[in-house]
Amino acid sequence: MPQHDPQDILSVNPIFSREGEATQIPKYEFPESGMLPKTAYQIVHDETMLDGNARLNLATFVGTWMDDNANRLYAETYDKNMIDKDEYPQTAAIEQYCWKMLAGLWHSPDPQGTIGTSTIGSSEACMLGGLAFKRLWQHKRRAEGKSTDKPNLIMSSAVQVCWEKFCNYFDIEARLVPISEEHKCLDGYELEKYVDENTIGVVAIMGVTYTGMYEPVKQVAAKLDEIQASTGLDIPIHVDGASGAMIAPFIQPELEWDFQLERVHSISTSGHKYGLVYPGLGWVVWRERQWLPEDLIFYVSYLGGDMPTFALNFSRPGAQVVLQFYMFLRLGFEGYKKVQQTCQDVALYLSHGISEIGPFELWNDGSDIPVFAWRLKEGHTDRWTLYNLADRLRTKGWLVPAYPMPDNLGNLTVERIVVRNGLSMDLAGRLLKDIQDETAYLENLSAPMPVEQEHPGFHH
Ligand SMILES: Cc1ncc(COP(=O)(O)O)c(C=O)c1O
Structure with a gap:
């Protein structure tokens, strides 16, 4: 018998009979020695196989499908670091093309002369918008010889968690305006009770995470005009357009929510949501350069010169920025319009189909962003809940979360579907059929279902 090197023996072994695959490996301690790349690949591949199917994940707003050309560009650019502007000047230039296009799309009076940046997602973009508010307010207060101890930011109680984080991390009081059955989102109602001289700004959400509804930015701006007329307080708006700004x-070009309203200082969005790029990419743009205070900007070396940067991170992937440019060129305005319109058509088809099943009532129908939520009709049943329906759908692969609404609607449970590029009408037909079948199953049970709670993994 010839003597084999043990590594060679391993390499001729069938893959699932090898050490690593045929034995348990410790996963919480740093491995003593390595293993063959194929074995390691298989272990990691198989572990991620147990995740849900991303395309059937109707909980997320984040892109799960791009075409083959995008995938090729991704593979060609995954090694680029966005911060290395001097080394990758074209990636830096592409970043500028993109936010200038967005500034124009959102009606900045001077798209080429204003300022914006890419970020890792909407959370960072929102925080940059909030930091600009805080710094502007501090400058103004200091110039007036007044205290800067107690800044506050006004927003709906249904804000995405990034705003609560922002207020927590940067020492700002979050003034949450509760939503209710009458005021389903921040609409300016009683805003005067929340605004004072320490208010750094108001957040308006284009596409509330819980439900998909647009907050009426123009109405909120008009209310702030009234407040200014009576108190002299000039309060700016940041539009959190994580989904809706794209x-x-x-598909709603008649809506005035963007830089057409002078009070809107800044807008953020997620390139990785309806910008149609894989995670993580966000954008923030200021209406005019003056609304981003100069002392927040750092200058990095770029082609022998200086390029302004404003970011929470230093290193960050550049590939997503390249992909965004690809998508803008590939689809253009007409293409984005088609994709978003298709998503809305699918959302309306599903929401109306669900409302016709019987036990459900829509909270909204997906005619703002293509996202909608529904609840069980009051008094319909106490034998099963939307959590049970979410569980039943999960057994068929569909991830459709149920969760409680915020604050004073906390007793209300809703279930939500986010329609994204890739949920075809054909797939939606199957989903509707599964929702009908699973609802019938729950309705016909002879004993009540056990009480189910929100899945801990779901974050609004
Ligand atoms: C309204 C809103 N703002 C901010 C965010 C945070 O976005 P990201 O996940 O891109 O950080 C989300 C995410 O769903 C959102 O819906």
């Missing part, structure tokens, strides 16, 4: 320009 929907409204294309």
